[in-house]
Amino acid sequence: EVQLVESGGGLVKPGGSLRLSCAASGFTFSSYSMNWVRQAPGKGLEWVSSISSSSSYIYYADSVKGRFTISRDNAKNSLYLQMNSLRAEDTAVYYCARGDTPNADYWGQGTLVTVSS
Amino acid sequence: QSALTQPASVSGSPGQSITISCTGTSSDVGGYNYVSWYQQHPGKAPKLMIYEVSNRPSGVSNRFSGSKSGNTASLTISGLQAEDEADYYCSSYTSSSPWVFGGGTKLTVL
Numbered sequence: 001e002v003q004l005v006e007s008g009g010g011l012v013k014p015g016g017s018l019r020l021s022c023a024a025s026g027f028t029f030s031s032y033s034m035n036w037v038r039q040a041p042g043k044g045l046e047w048v049s050s051i052s053s054s055s056s057y058i059y060y061a062d063s064v065k066g067r068f069t070i071s072r073d074n075a076k077n078s079l080y081l082q083m084n085s086l087r088a089e090d091t092a093v094y095y096c097a098r099g100d101t102p103n104a105d106y107w108g109q110g111t112l113v114t115v116s117s
Numbered sequence: 118q119s120a121l122t123q124p125a126s127v128s129g130s131p132g133q134s135i136t137i138s139c140t141g142t143s144s145d146v147g148g149y150n151y152v153s154w155y156q157q158h159p160g161k162a163p164k165l166m167i168y169e170v171s172n173r174p175s176g177v178s179n180r181f182s183g184s185k186s187g188n189t190a191s192l193t194i195s196g197l198q199a200e201d202e203a204d205y206y207c208s209s210y211t212s213s214s215p216w217v218f219g220g221g222t223k224l225t226v227l
Contacts, residue, residue: 044207044218047215095163101151102215105165107161
């Protein structure tokens with residue numbers, strides 16, 4: 001069974017940093033592109049970042065470019081999102097999702113990031 | 118990276134059919150056959166319902182169908198059921214970004 005489990009969310013002050021993790025199981029992680037998608041409270045979905053299976057291709061939304069860094073460790077079946085210079089508008093549930101955009105066939109349950117003083 | 122345009126809400130009675138539209142441009146919906154649709158129930162993760170305009174993943178009911186004409190994609194749900202009540206998001210590959218979402222449509226089953 002495919003499982004994606006996010007962790008690392010929490011409360012952080014504006015300007016702070018947080019590192020999200022996504023533990024994958026039930027499939028050959030190294031064969032799939034992976035993505036981060038977020039959803040602000042009561043709002044719609046927003047794509048954040050994508051990384052190809054071998055990390056050769058990495059993409060970011062303009063809203064996070066220069067502040068967030070996506071990475072993966074295929075040996076550990078894990079996806080990461082390093083978030084720096086956090087702003088109030090980054091407050092959201094962050095989902096990791098498997099697949100080539102825009103077709104993400106499996107999603108985690110999400111982890112909540114709250115940026116507030 | 119502007120969002121695709123969806124109606125804020127649609128509604129229908131059980132057994133009826135509804136269609137949700139998703140309007141973009143020639144740089145996204147109109148330019149690629151990479152349009153997908155997601156269903157999201159409150160407090161849950163999104164679920165892929167349609168990919169590449171009209172394909173259903175394994176396990177998705179054939180009551181869900183997708184199509185595209187020009188810069189507008191559509192999701193049709195036939196034989197509405199109470200469990201279909203959810204938010205629906207279209208998304209597309211674009212010339213400037215790998216992924217853009219619509220603003221979402223709240224489906225109410227009356």
